[in-house]
Amino acid sequence: MDTQITIIHTRTKKQKPDPDSLGFGRIFTDHMFIMDYDEELGGWHDPRIIPYQPITLDPSCMTFHYGQTVFEGLKAYRTKEGRILLFRPEKNFERMNKSNDRLCIPSIDESFMLEALKTLVEVDRDWVPDAEGTSLYIRPFIISTETYLGVSPSKHYRFMIILSPVGAYYKDGINPVRIGVEKEFVRSVKGGTGMAKTGGNYSASLKAQEVAEALGCSQVLWLDGIEKKYIEEVGSMNVFFKINGEIVTPELNGSILDGVTRNSIIQLLKHWDIPVIERRVSMEELIQAHHDGKLEEAFGTGTAAVVSPVGELLWEDNVLEINGGQIGEISQKLYDTLTGIQTGKVEDPFNWVSEVGTSSSSKSHAI
Amino acid sequence: MDTQITIIHTRTKKQKPDPDSLGFGRIFTDHMFIMDYDEELGGWHDPRIIPYQPITLDPSCMTFHYGQTVFEGLKAYRTKEGRILLFRPEKNFERMNKSNDRLCIPSIDESFMLEALKTLVEVDRDWVPDAEGTSLYIRPFIISTETYLGVSPSKHYRFMIILSPVGAYYKDGINPVRIGVEKEFVRSVKGGTGMAKTGGNYSASLKAQEVAEALGCSQVLWLDGIEKKYIEEVGSMNVFFKINGEIVTPELNGSILDGVTRNSIIQLLKHWDIPVIERRVSMEELIQAHHDGKLEEAFGTGTAAVVSPVGELLWEDNVLEINGGQIGEISQKLYDTLTGIQTGKVEDPFNWVSEVGTSSSSKSHAI
The missing domain is CATH 3.30.470.10 (Aminotransferase class 4, branched-chain amino acid transferase, N-terminal domain)
Structure with missing residues (x-):
């Protein structure tokens, strides 16, 4: 070459x-x-x-x-x-x-x-x-x-x-957003192109985004294309939840993008000894956790926003408020630390x- | 405008x-x-x-x-x-x-x-x-x-x-092709863009096509993305099978393209009083029909080829030969009639x- x-x-x-x-x-x-x-x-x-x-x-x-x-x-x-x-x-x-x-x-x-x-x-x-x-x-x-x-x-x-x-x-400061759980449209499925950054994934997402915006949501929460039960991504970001003190994020399953911010957040949490686990997360589990008062934080992660806290989840006719619609403590700390490292204000132990x-x-x- | x-x-x-x-x-x-x-x-x-x-x-x-x-x-x-x-x-x-x-x-x-x-x-x-x-x-x-x-x-x-x-x-005349049943890659899924003619569907298909060609196949037979059981399309064509005297083709389910040639063939068959049905067709059914000697014809349909007969289906390690690898009688009649209508050689009763x-x-x- x-x-x-x-x-x-x-x-x-x-x-x-x-x-x-x-x-x-x-x-x-x-x-x-x-x-x-x-x-x-x-x-x-x-x-x-x-x-x-x-x-x-x-x-x-x-x-x-x-x-x-x-x-x-x-x-x-x-x-x-x-x-x-x-x-x-x-x-x-x-x-x-x-x-x-x-x-x-x-x-x-x-x-x-x-x-x-x-x-x-x-x-x-x-x-x-x-x-x-x-x-x-x-x-x-x-x-x-x-x-x-x-x-x-x-x-x-x-x-x-x-x-x-x-x-x-x-x-205007970090304002948590409302996101809508998408039940009709699918972003990607195992065997498709969901793990690749290719145009077709983004054009396929526009219609659902239009519908979500009409319902007052700023993003779509994507479910898996097979059972429509498991969380995949939010808009064009990866997604994390704090449930009962533990941070969970959908595991890389072939249809989820392997986000650089996602990977960095997992490493940061481990560095801080905060429990973090990559596994399947069902919508049912989120609803139950919310009902039990254990859905403590939710946030999207990506290059543009770094961390985007979720204040409300719209699920069918229900609105699940998270952390009183305010940014959570860990979300804030992750945002401050990552943007701090990126701009040279915070020590970078990871090179x-x-x-x-x-x-x-x-x-x-x-x- | x-x-x-x-x-x-x-x-x-x-x-x-x-x-x-x-x-x-x-x-x-x-x-x-x-x-x-x-x-x-x-x-x-x-x-x-x-x-x-x-x-x-x-x-x-x-x-x-x-x-x-x-x-x-x-x-x-x-x-x-x-x-x-x-x-x-x-x-x-x-x-x-x-x-x-x-x-x-x-x-x-x-x-x-x-x-x-x-x-x-x-x-x-x-x-x-x-x-x-x-x-x-x-x-x-x-x-x-x-x-x-x-x-x-x-x-x-x-x-x-x-x-x-x-x-x-x-x-060089119509030579039936060998097609490979795809088990890993998925073309589209309900809720995706499979029914639309958009670039992303075609770019997503290239990898499977590469794998199929390496196995001596000219096209991929796509299965549904959810259960990987039901036939969807062949390459970028719709697909038909003649099973025990009846023509079947996968029904339009939201992930299959509503082909103009597909639609015309269904109308032609009805016009000829040949039984034709749009329904789910599983790979299992094809294997059983082949085993029973009842898988009589198979062909793809699209604008480029009009009718593309399938001579062999590669399924895991098995090769299912169809009609002795020759073009079937109905496939040939559909090809002749459609191309005849298109070129003004055959009467066009449908306008x-x-x-x-x-x-x-x-x-x-x-x-």
């Missing part, structure tokens, strides 16, 4: 956005990373950082028709001292290759993807915002680019990384963060 | 391909149809036929990330007299709106989509090939085009129709075909 990253700097840098109006995922930085895959050219080749710009594709490009795509999401944080930190980026690229395998997309060397990412963030390091709660959202993704309408794995792909400065997820410095293996061209 | 179709003709027509080397889905005609959707511009607008060309999209375009896409597939056929016939195109656009509903994509007026299609085919009518078995494959599709990384229904879409002259599916004539409501510009 060609691992020499060519860098072409933009001549016209964009104006940086007002830090108070960042929002999520609408503003992009000055550069992007691209690498192409062609079987007949020996695989992945021509890695390059170029000015952020539109891409041009034939209408018969497979990605428009058969959804053979994967993506990842992670963030870069600016510390008080101005250092740029990444949080466990190697986990994202490890998962990307698992997604690639499920989607029949050729794998990419993980350490090279990490180098490409660090080089890109370094080029656009002025774009990492520094206000409380802000960060640079990083979106690596792969699309299939063969121009062919047959249903088969594409022979051509494009791997890209784009960067978007994002605002604080909790601008989770890695700093973005200067890149060594690149040649640079100004045009 | 703006229903005036602007036509911009190409100045440089491509050379028509050699009819013997058409293949499938790699060659495209001179023009394409485009229409865009923007909430703030009042919905679907600006329908136009323009020279076939690449499209330019931002890397943050939702279609690359969250798979909110739908598509259709149908064919135009040239009769001996040079007329151009479409086969039940209204069924495709009816289904497209059902797919749109599941994927949270705004619906499109069905009669307008049909008019757009007929206008486009008329503009490129010289591209409809006339050799035996050839046709013009038509691919209407919609992609989400909002430039936003949030997971929510897009506010912008593009509807396109592209055309591809395709060769005969059965160049299934409609002719492409001159379009009336368009204004034409040469550039």
Whole structure:
């Protein structure tokens, strides 16, 4: 594989956005990373950082028709001292290759993807915002680019990384949300693509989300597709419950995403000697625990929110209030600790963060 | 909705391909149809036929990330007299709106989509090939085009129709295929997107297809995702079995595609007074019927192949041969009659075909 990253700097840098109006995922930085895959050219080749710009594709490009795509999401944080930190980026690229395998997309060397990412963030390091709660959202993704309408794995792909400065997820403080338990629609099932980060899982979830929002819920609580009894995820996050002093989260069963935040939270809880267990969790168990006053906390976990406390569960016509609709003690502690580690404010006993410095293996061209 | 179709003709027509080397889905005609959707511009607008060309999209375009896409597939056929016939195109656009509903994509007026299609085919009518078995494959599709990384229904879409002259599916005569019963991977499940024609269903199927091909099978026979007992589809086709004189096909259960060819075959069989029933069909029943010598025919149905006879079923370590590996009498009669109706050679008692004539409501510009 060609691992020499060519860098072409933009001549016209964009104006940086007002830090108070960042929002999520609408503003992009000055550069992007691209690498192409062609079987007949020996695989992945021509890695390059170029000015952020539109891409041009034939209408018969497979990605428009058969959804053979994967993506990842992670963030870069600016510390008080101005250092740029990444949080466990190697986990994202490890998962990307698992997604690639499920989607029949050729794998990419993980350490090279990490180098490409660090080089890109370094080029656009002025774009990492520094206000409380802000960060640079990083979106690596792969699309299939063969121009062919047959249903088969594409022979051509494009791997890209784009960067978007994002605002604080909790601008007005952490307010627990109401989520609706979904009984009709299914996100994924064992043997499907639920463990992969691929577009089809997200498009399949939109309809249920629309229904939930109409019922005043901000997210959907997904049940398993087979028995419609066991908890899977909440929206596009993993989910945890504190039941009678113990933290439980659905075990990885082939249809649940192996979340980086989920994994980090399990490690943190173990580090604190708080009992945490990965196992099947049924809706029936939650209802019983709530009835017995033992459903003490509930929260979603993911890159965007880090920890998203659940204040109410809507189950059929019943509303199950959790912890008086307030964020729980452990949820708060997990949020503070994880965001603290991510931004360099809290000691990192796990070696989770890695700093973005200067890149060594690149040649640079100004045009 | 703006229903005036602007036509911009190409100045440089491509050379028509050699009819013997058409293949499938790699060659495209001179023009394409485009229409865009923007909430703030009042919905679907600006329908136009323009020279076939690449499209330019931002890397943050939702279609690359969250798979909110739908598509259709149908064919135009040239009769001996040079007329151009479409086969039940209204069924495709009816289904497209059902797919749109599941994927949270705004619906499109069905009669307008049909008019757009007929206008486009008329503009490129010289591209409809006339050799035996050839046709013009038509691919209407919609992609989400909002430039936003949030997971929510897009506010912008593009509807396109592209055309591809395709060769005969059965160049060397109809040879029954071996298909493998899939036990690990799942195509879709009730509550998922299996009844919609959306990219995610097809990307999810690639892995199983790879495994099946390695076992010498040309397609996968999908079982239901819940009990892994009941037959769903074969590859990306519907499936029929003749058991003890009766034709059975899996009933539409929410995870099976409502195929136009499937529907036409059921109507044809009823017209011929051949018993046909839509119901659950278990793998166990097929094995028993085969054991008793009563599994008489099996065939997939879809737009590409029309009828694809199954000669062997690979089930665990067993090979179940069907009808001595030869095409069955009813499979052959269905193939001959359907392709006969489609190409104007056989009387059409159902009013299934409609002719492409001159379009009336368009204004034409040469550039």
